Amino acid sequence: MPVLTLLWAVPAVGALLVAALPARAPAVSRFVALGVALVTLVVAVGVAVDFDRTGDRYQELETHRWIPALGAGYRLGVDGIAVALILLTAVLVPVLLVAAWRDTDGRRMRVYLALFLATEALVMVSFTALDxxxxxxxxxxxLIPMYFLIGTGGGPDRARAAVKFLLYNLLGGLVMLAAVIGLYVATARDLGAGTFDFPRVVTAVADGSLNLDPTVSKALFLGFMFAFAVKAPMWPLHTWLPGAATEATPAVAVLMMAVVDKVGTFAMLRFCLQLFPDAARFFTPAILVLTVIGIIYGALVAVAQTDMMRLIAYTSISHFGFIILGIFALTSQGQAGSTLYMVNHGISTAALMLVAGFLVSRRGSKTIGDYGGVARSAPKLAGVFLIAGLATLSLPGLAPFISEFLVLIGTFTRYPVAAVCAAIALILAAVYVLWLYQRVMTGPTNPQTARIRDLGGRELLVVTPLVVLLIGLGVYPKPILDVVNPAVGHTLSTIEQHDPAPAVAENEGAR
Incomplete structure (x- = not known):
């Protein structure tokens, strides 16, 4: 059974079906979209259950002719890293659809939901594509469904934010297109015929049959890396994110930061490192400098924010810096931590952004100073907000802690200065999270916050699975790490990188 095709075809067909439903029946559109997302989740779980972590590197392979004249094919397959991110996507989309239940009016609801499903379908293809x-x-x-989702609802400046999102990412895509063409020309020269077959190109790079000139290799690496750094987003190419996350609805902001942006970091790990290993090693010091700056910058700017949603957006810039830091540490702990961080960041960001969105919808303001004493009138909301915030600062026992710990340990073994500098953000995270909670949830209650109602049934349905995952993966992350570690080992082996040997003091070695 072509399960990987089903993985994207179910939400794609579902998007068309929802878009074709009568505009006068928004409730039907909601339930149909949710049903499609749940079916996709079942397929994703099936892929994860069937995946053999001791088996072949790429599994569930599907290969069909697509554009033979260009050497392009419909090639799908998954490794452990892709499986983890597929599960993240499949879990979050139904949660976001329930969170977006009342985001827009009846006539626009079917299009809004169809765009969610279309985005999920495209993300699933990106995680499984081997061409x-x-x-x-x-x-x-x-970019197309995300552009319309950002511009559909939310803040008054959403149209400008959507255009900025599109222009930045289109620029990154155009640069990548030039690099894709350059790589194709190189394969045509050295392999007898041009090809886009990713495993074949990686093998040719590894055995030397694809002999890229060092200058060409560096230029192609930068072309791919630029596009992925915009998508991720990586400092200083991040400036489109705060506006898009603030002006979009909370559900769309989570879809963007927790799911779509992960395609950028996933692609760095798969394409940048394996297609251009020598160039990746050459640029690693510069990339590490940029990521450390981004980690500290995102945390510092978050501390200074007065807009609740903008604060959360800047925390994501800092967290994406940690993810990229682990990727380019080129150690097994760093890359396993980065992959786990992608999953845990998606869950923690979803919890914090969605519960903040519920709060903003009640008060009608994103300004932190307009709140105070919310915990008295809405204790459940305050409790979930606290758990999500503590997860964001990587409190031990919650899911992000182990991933951030692995990234820092994996980085320290090879680049200790970078790891120490990045660790400064841990202190800053405690400052902005605890300050945010204190200003919003504690202190004197004003008349507006005194009337804020607590979480209802639908909202509890949204946040409960996220809280369970934050605690569950914080206590027991082994299932994901067991799937991810073999794929990380394959990646490091492909680029001929090994974990540094532990340093042993001379006097201890003499004993």
């Missing part, structure tokens, strides 16, 4: 051209096509195509 470079196919990946590029869906990498660009997912």
């Amino acid at each position: 470079i051209l196919l990946f590029y096509v869906v990498f660009e195509a997912m």
Whole structure:
């Protein structure tokens, strides 16, 4: 059974079905979209259950002719890293659909929900594509539904935020297109015929049959890396994110930061490192400098924010810095931590952004100073807000802690200065999270916050699975790490990198 095709075809067909429903029946659109997302979740769980962590590197392979004249094919397959991110996407989308239940009016609801499902379909293809051209096509195509989602509802400046999002990412895509063409020309020269077959190109790079000139290799690496750094987003290419996350509805902001942006970091790990290993090693010091700056910058700017949603957006810039830091530490602990961080960041950001969105919808303001004493009138909301905030600062026992710990340990073994500098953000995270909670949830209650109602049934349905995952993966992350570690080992082996040997003091070695 072509399960990977089902993985994207179910939400794609569902998007068309929801878009075709009568505009006068928004309730039907909601339930149909949720049903489609749940079916996709079942398929994703099936992929995860069937995945053999001791088996072949890429599994559930599907290969069909697509554009033979260009050497492009419909090639799908998954490794452990892709499986983890597929599960994250499949879990979050139904949660977000329930959270977005009342985001817009009846006539626009079906289009709004259809765009959610279309985005999910394209993200699923991006995580499973083993053809470079196919990946590029869906990498660009997912900008279309996201542009309309950002511009559909939310803040008054949403149209400008949507355009900025689109322009930044289109620029990144155009640079990547030039690099894709350059790589194709190189394969045509050295392999007898041009190809976009990713495993074949990686093998050719590893055995030397694809002999890229060092200057060309560096230029192609930068082309791919630029596009992924915009998507991620990585400092200083991040400036589109705060506006888009603040002006979009909370559900769309989570879809963007927790799901779509992960395509950028996933692609760094898969394409940048494995297609251009020498260039990746050459640029690693510069990338580490940028990521450390981004980690500290995002945390510092978050501390200074007065807008609740903008604060959360800047925390994500800091967290994406940690993810990229772990990728380019080029150690097994760093890359396993980065992959786990992608999953845990998605869950913690979803919890914090959605519960903040519920709060803003009640008060009608994103300004932190307009709140105070909410815990008295809405204790459940305050409790979930606290758990999500503590997860954001990586409190031990909650899911993000172990991933951030692995990234820092993996980085320290090879780049200790970078790890120490990045650890400064841990202190800053405690400052902005605890300050936010104190200003919003504690202190004197004003008349507006005294009337804020607590979480209702639908809202509890949204946040409960997220809280369970934050606690569950914080206590027992082994299932994900067991799936991810073999894929990380394959990646490091492909680029001929090994974990540094532990340093032993001379006098201890003499004993």
